[in-house]
Amino acid sequence: MPEGHSIRRLALAFSEWFVGHACDTSSPQGRFALGAARLNGMTMVDAQSVGKHLFLEFGSGDRAGAETTRAPLWLHVHLGLYGSWRFYGSPGTSVTPSIGAPRLPDVLASDSDMHEDAGGDAFEMVRLASEVGPRSNEGIRLSEDFGIDNGHWSPPPPRGAVRLRIVTETVAADLTGPTQCEVLDAAGVEVVLGRLGPDPLDDESPAERLRSEFVGRVRGSRRPVGELVMDQSVVAGVGNIYRAEGLFRGGISPFRRGNNVSEKRLRSLWDDFVVLLDDGVRRGNIYTVIPDWHSAEIVVEDDEAEKWFVYKRDGKPCLVCGTPVRTRVMQGRNLFWCPSCQR
């Protein structure tokens, strides 16, 4: 799950449920004890995502007794391949169960629940999720889990290796398995941001500036475009699924060198990344086989609606031309492509 769309959903979740609230922070696992102690008692004042990076800003609380002004601090989290956040809410509070690594029990539970809500049809489930509105957490699955401690709410004991737990009076978040989890000052945040290229989910910068920056960075390199779109300094937030699917939808061979892909195709590829990531934020899932993709007839081999054109479809017929989808490791990750559709 954790490509750019998931991290944006996390930022939205924290904005909705934690920002404006004093936070108790701890490290049940112990590996982030010092960092958690630095943030403890501060108020979360902002939540942002850039690419696959999450930044939670903490400022001085308005708690009684907190009279000394503390300089703002940022919690910087990168989930890596299998990090995830799990959320809990007090009775009556609506929070999403978890966001991050796939196949957590809560994720499976929420999937099957959505299934029922949508009448047991997988495609319907996705359509419903996409209708909740742009870049919003409205309508996502809700869960309640809690313990009662001395009359007031508290989250249940941590499950697994919880690096960081953030608790407010009504909600809690547990972080497990991040590849990065650190406390930064403003200068530290700038260092991280300085390494990142344009983010398709960036809705504050002018679209044309982002697009031309992406095109310029790709065209300025002789590396294969399949490597370039996984490079976070070329485009921030694209991961292995968006790489495979974006290049397929653009008809671009992942082996073509960046400087050898036309400006026109790269501009379209950028625009498609924007569509795809934006859609991912709304669905909470990557789903690239959508009927309005383009005019080509989409052949579906069985009754089950396909989620992806090529990702993890090694050896299966291409949904557009029937040629077997191929796979090969590129950038240390499994790359999937259609040798016929992508040139």
Next chain:
DNA sequence: AACTTATGACTAA
């Protein structure tokens, strides 16, 4: 119980 896999990214060679 051991092994494999994962939507990431770094370092050493």
Next chain:
DNA sequence: TAGTCCTAAGTTG
């Protein structure tokens, strides 16, 4: 390119 780190679930024996 190979090895490393973070974790949990599924598969195999």
